[in-house]
Amino acid sequence: MSSAHHPRFRAFTPRDLDGLLRRVSLTDDQRLALRAVSSVLPFRTNAYVVDELIDWSAVPEDPVFRLTFPQSGMLPAPDVRRMADLLAGAAPRAEIQRAAHEIRMRLNPHPSGQLDANVPVHEGQRLTGLQHKYPETVLVFPRQGQTCHAYCTYCFRWPQFVGEADLRIATDDIAATSAYLRAHPEVASILVTGGDPLVMSTEVLRRYVEPLLRIDTVRSIRIGTKSLAFWPYRFTTDRDADDLLRLFEEVVASGRHLALMAHFTHPQELRPPVVREAMRRVRGTGAVIRCQGPLVAGINDSADAWAELWEETTTLGAVPYYQFVERDTGPQGYFGVPLARGHAVFRDAYARVSGLARTVRGPVMSAMPGKVCVDGVAEVAGERVFVLHLIQARDPDLVDRPFFAAYDEGATWWTDLKPAFGASRFLPGLEPG
Numbered sequence: 001m002s003s004a005h006h007p008r009f010r011a012f013t014p015r016d017l018d019g020l021l022r023r024v025s026l027t028d029d030q031r032l033a034l035r036a037v038s039s040v041l042p043f044r045t046n047a048y049v050v051d052e053l054i055d056w057s058a059v060p061e062d063p064v065f066r067l068t069f070p071q072s073g074m075l076p077a078p079d080v081r082r083m084a085d086l087l088a089g090a091a092p093r094a095e096i097q098r099a100a101h102e103i104r105m106r107l108n109p110h111p112s113g114q115l116d117a118n119v120p121v122h123e124g125q126r127l128t129g130l131q132h133k134y135p136e137t138v139l140v141f142p143r144q145g146q147t148c149h150a151y152c153t154y155c156f157r158w159p160q161f162v163g164e165a166d167l168r169i170a171t172d173d174i175a176a177t178s179a180y181l182r183a184h185p186e187v188a189s190i191l192v193t194g195g196d197p198l199v200m201s202t203e204v205l206r207r208y209v210e211p212l213l214r215i216d217t218v219r220s221i222r223i224g225t226k227s228l229a230f231w232p233y234r235f236t237t238d239r240d241a242d243d244l245l246r247l248f249e250e251v252v253a254s255g256r257h258l259a260l261m262a263h264f265t266h267p268q269e270l271r272p273p274v275v276r277e278a279m280r281r282v283r284g285t286g287a288v289i290r291c292q293g294p295l296v297a298g299i300n301d302s303a304d305a306w307a308e309l310w311e312e313t314t315t316l317g318a319v320p321y322y323q324f325v326e327r328d329t330g331p332q333g334y335f336g337v338p339l340a341r342g343h344a345v346f347r348d349a350y351a352r353v354s355g356l357a358r359t360v361r362g363p364v365m366s367a368m369p370g371k372v373c374v375d376g377v378a379e380v381a382g383e384r385v386f387v388l389h390l391i392q393a394r395d396p397d398l399v400d401r402p403f404f405a406a407y408d409e410g411a412t413w414w415t416d417l418k419p420a421f422g423a424s425r426f427l428p429g430l431e432p433g
Contacts, residue, residue, distance in 0.1 A: 067266065108328055140192050145200045147196070148161075154335040158330045198244075203240070279316050289317070332413070
């Protein structure tokens with residue numbers, strides 16, 4: 001078959017950024033500012049995203065362009081100027097790296113206790129490539145899967161991709177992972193995540209997945225991925241695409257639930273026919289596709305975008321799962337949407353879709369205590385409040401118990417909220433901040 005039917009993956013990195021930006025009318029200073037941002041926060045895209053998903057006639061407003069290309073507002077203006085001056089002056093690489101590191105450390109690179117409260121310990125050893133936040137679920141970060149086919153500009157995992165070893169979460173110690181899971185039979189669900197595990201070859205992915213099938217207490221396996229959106233050929237014409245689908249079939253045949261946790265941000269990502277074919281092939285293995293993504297300013301902060309996304313994924317046989325709130329890390333100040341407005345967008349979109357699409361939950365903050373869902377705004381005892389509950393929690397006793405926060409039109413994250421009615425805490429065991 002001709003190469004036209006077997007597209008080859010071609011990545012673009014910061015060294016390609018200036019050339020890509022010449023497709024649109026930007027001044028030299030504007031391009032330099034975007035290069036400055038990409039020297040602090042990661043940039044990577046690929047030919048499929050550039051040629052098939054971005055409408056270059058609509059740039060810079062095009063949502064997939066904003067989703068994948070740096071924007072000058074992603075960093076404070078003084079930091080952009082500092083990095084731009086270093087680049088324009090051809091500063092030594094070490095000086096540029098030092099400046100970038102200083103800026104990164106101010107961007108809360110590991111929110112919600114990722115490097116302290118979530119790292120499990122087994123036989124005195126910290127398992128730094130695992131995360132165990134909820135009793136029944138463990139996240140595994142395969143070392144070879146800590147990149148993506150393209151990076152989202154708002155990604156809360158950005159520290160994985162900036163080349164700083166101290167910020168990276170990763171493991172290749174499969175034996176230690178298995179030993180930990182055997183010692184913790186309460187763990188029933190594994191999320192293999194990254195980065196994106198599907199950047200790995202099937203042979204390498206199998207090394208991480210097959211041992212899980214020998215642990216009886218593991219009942220479900222999830223794979224977190226953006227590949228359906230950013231490189232759907234992973235499931236259709238990549239040289240080991242068929243091997244990948246056979247691995248999925250083996251997981252399902254073992255009696256376990258296999259879920260592809262597909263990250264879709266905008267309905268534009270669903271339009272190429274290859275995406276639909278990729279989803280059809282995945283579903284043919286018995287795996288379930290569950291779709292999630294964050295609400296992001298300037299990209300999908302409209303009810304129209306979310307209603308279309310949920311209805312279209314449902315039509316394609318996938319399950320709308322979560323609408324997340326942009327996390328308190330990296331460029332949250334640029335991409336974050338206030339919780340009050342976020343809930344209004346969610347509610348308006350939810351009201352437009354059929355019951356089949358109303359499996360979605362949101363807006364959800366994956367915060368320190370757990371997954372906090374904003375259920376709405378109400379007036380209780382004469383006070384305007386946010387109504388919330390925890391879908392998942394470090395402390396299972398807190399799950400699904402409604403509580404109230406004082407209404408704050410500008411609040412964008414959990415730490416902005418205060419208990420309603422002058423209380424000192426939201427619930428017994430659930431403190432603010």
